[in-house]
Amino acid sequence: MRRALLAAGAVLLLAGCGGGDPTSAPATSSGPASSGPTSSSAPGTTTASPGAPAVGGTALTVVVDPDGSGESVVVGTLSCDPTGGDVPDPDAACAQVAAVGPAGFAAPDPGAVCTQQFDGPQTATVSGTVAGQPVDAAFSRSDGCAISRWDALSELLSTTR
Structure with missing residues (x-):
């Protein structure tokens, strides 16, 4: 019985973190799916319709703090x-x-x-439009969910040329 409970707990833990594929982890990278726009005044929010493809009308400004100090932003x-x-x-x-x-x-x-893992002090903010939808998002590498979000947009959040 104890093994069954441990196995069930492990499955729930892994399911909550997603598999690194941004399309397979809506609870960690985009919240619950809805049929209409969402809005919030908290950092990292968007008024986008979840699941909508970005095809045009995309213009973004990204600010990356590669060492988390606030002094060397790109x-x-x-x-x-x-x-x-x-x-x-x-x-x-x-x-x-x-x-x-x-x-x-x-x-x-x-x-x-x-997962409680730390992959670096980097932070980033992204604002603008994606597929005509306004976005204003905050990113970090502070835990497994945040790392998955960052990795899904690593080319946008990269600071080296």
Whole structure:
């Protein structure tokens, strides 16, 4: 009986963290699915319709703090369709943005169960539009869920050229 409970707990823990695929973890990267727009005044929120593909009308400003100090921020821009901007690889960044859509910029689910791991002090904020939807999101690498969100948009959040 104890093994069954431990196994069930492990499955729940892993399910809450997602598999690293931004489309398979809506609870950790985009919140619960809904049929209409969502809004909130908290950082990392969006007014996007979850699951909507990013196909045009994408223009973003990204501010990355690579060491978390607040002193050495890097600001970049990205536009898609047509592709441009000064992130290191605009084509790859646009592909990632299209893959996650506006939902990839939604605030993380505060009740999500995430692995307690730390992958660095980096932070980033992204604002603008994705597929015509306004977005304003905050990113970090402070736990397993946050790392998955960051990795899904790694080309956008990269600071090296």
